[in-house]
Amino acid sequence: MVEITHFAYYQGFENGDLVVMPKADGSANVIEQVATFRSEHDEYQDTVRELDMREFSVFIVANIASDPADAIKRLLPDFSGYHSLYGKAFSLVLDEMGKVESVIALPNGEEALPA
Numbered sequence: 385m386v387e388i389t390h391f392a393y394y395q396g397f398e399n400g401d402l403v404v405m406p407k408a409d410g411s412a413n414v415i416e417q418v419a420t421f422r423s424e425h426d427e428y429q430d431t432v433r434e435l436d437m438r439e440f441s442v443f444i445v446a447n448i449a450s451d452p453a454d455a456i457k458r459l460l461p462d463f464s465g466y467h468s469l470y471g472k473a474f475s476l477v478l479d480e481m482g483k484v485e486s487v488i489a490l491p492n493g494e495e496a497l498p499a
Contacts, residue, residue, distance in 0.1 A: 388404055388406045392405045392411075393414060393417065394418050401418070405444070410441070410444055410448070410458065412436075412440035412444065416433070419436065421436075473490040474487055474488065475488045
């Protein structure tokens, strides 16, 4: 028996396009092993790569996250460029389709309700 613990890998077309995805690897880096992201004119398609990586990351979170707060934390983008958001708390409501229904900035000092 072999236990893969850190990084996903692609076994190749000849092995049924199987991707081995260990629980410890929450990244989408394996996608670059599966696809070349080259157009029919052999041009690298960075936009397609970014979209595929994001969609695969969402797929991973949806299939391994057991804690809703952890899932939201992993799905939200990096806000490092938005200094006005630093130290703020928000209440986030998702609709029945998983889309953001509302976001409310909580007053200073008010804590978000526990999950």
